[in-house]
Amino acid sequence: MADSEVLQHFSTRADEYGRTSSWVTDDAITSATLSLMKVRPGQSILDAGCGTASVLVSALKRFEGVGRCVALDAASKMLDRIEDPRITGCVGDICAMPLPDGLFDVAVCRQVLHYVASINSAFYELKRVLRTHGALVIGQIVPFDDEDADYWFRIVRLRQPVRKHCITVNDLLKAMLDTSFNVARVCEVRGRESLRSWFNRYPPTVAAAQEIRQLFKEAPTSFKETRNIEVVGDDILFENCWTFIRGVKTGE
Numbered sequence: 432m433a434d435s436e437v438l439q440h441f442s443t444r445a446d447e448y449g450r451t452s453s454w455v456t457d458d459a460i461t462s463a464t465l466s467l468m469k470v471r472p473g474q475s476i477l478d479a480g481c482g483t484a485s486v487l488v489s490a491l492k493r494f495e496g497v498g499r500c501v502a503l504d505a506a507s508k509m510l511d512r513i514e515d516p517r518i519t520g521c522v523g524d525i526c527a528m529p530l531p532d533g534l535f536d537v538a539v540c541r542q543v544l545h546y547v548a549s550i551n552s553a554f555y556e557l558k559r560v561l562r563t564h565g566a567l568v569i570g571q572i573v574p575f576d577d578e579d580a581d582y583w584f585r586i587v588r589l590r591q592p593v594r595k596h597c598i599t600v601n602d603l604l605k606a607m608l609d610t611s612f613n614v615a616r617v618c619e620v621r622g623r624e625s626l627r628s629w630f631n632r633y634p635p636t637v638a639a640a641q642e643i644r645q646l647f648k649e650a651p652t653s654f655k656e657t658r659n660i661e662v663v664g665d666d667i668l669f670e671n672c673w674t675f676i677r678g679v680k681t682g683e
């Protein structure tokens with residue numbers, strides 16, 4: 432079962448999820464996700480940790496003749512928001528999915544792995560439900576580099592204490608290799624984010640909000656430059672690094 436705090440966190444945000452978020456419907460991020468998925472006619476897709484299944488909705492618009500589409504999430508309230516009858520909702524934990532082996536041609540998992548009990552268990556499960564030569568597409572916000580990582584993780588943990596892991600590109604590549612996926616493609620997309628919008632989506636405590644603002648203002652120069660930080664009135668704008676990885680399930 433998914434962690435109860437994570438479940439509560441997303442259940443209480445399900446009504447608003449995706450309506451106010453800058454990235455869920457961002458064209459560049461959607462386009463990167465879909466370009467790595469490359470779904471062919473008749474192929475089936477699993478969206479694991481789907482939220483409101485925005486990836487599947489976009490995939491059904493972009494690709495012709497998509498086969499079975501399953502949207503899995505730990506929070507049933509997220510699945511309640513899905514309106515497209517071609518998408519089947521499934522409540523479950525990505526680390527122990529109530530789905531048979533080898534059912535899917537493509538599995539996608541975007542911005543989920545930092546909440547799961549074990550990243551490797553999630554990868555093993557994603558591999559189990561894929562057919563041999565099926566594709567796994569991971570999309571994840573990661574630090575830009577090692578120098579950026581510690582400071583960035585301090586900020587995001589304050590913003591969202593339910594996070595379990597601070598995931599880097601190397602962690603994702605290692606998990607892919609540990610679970611015998613062939614890494615077929617890696618790409619990076621920069622997304623612009625606003626602190627005001629962040630706080631609106633996930634209101635932190637007053638103390639945490641103050642601390643986060645302070646961390647941005649007093650950040651090392653390298654952090655400010657890497658993230659292209661800009662103070663606009665009472666808002667702070669900064670960049671996020673998205674990484675997208677396509678892995679292919681081997682026969683092993």
Ligand SMILES: C[S@@+](CC[C@H](N)C(=O)[O-])C[C@H]1O[C@@H](n2cnc3c(N)ncnc32)[C@H](O)[C@@H]1O
Nearest residue numbers: 433441480481482504505506524525541542546
């Ligand atoms: C940040 S949202 C991302 C939603 C979606 N992938 C997207 O790109 O819009 C994270 C989602 O992962 C789900 N989640 C968190 N832990 C999970 C777990 N162990 N198993 C399944 N879903 C989980 C949450 O309920 C939430 O809907």
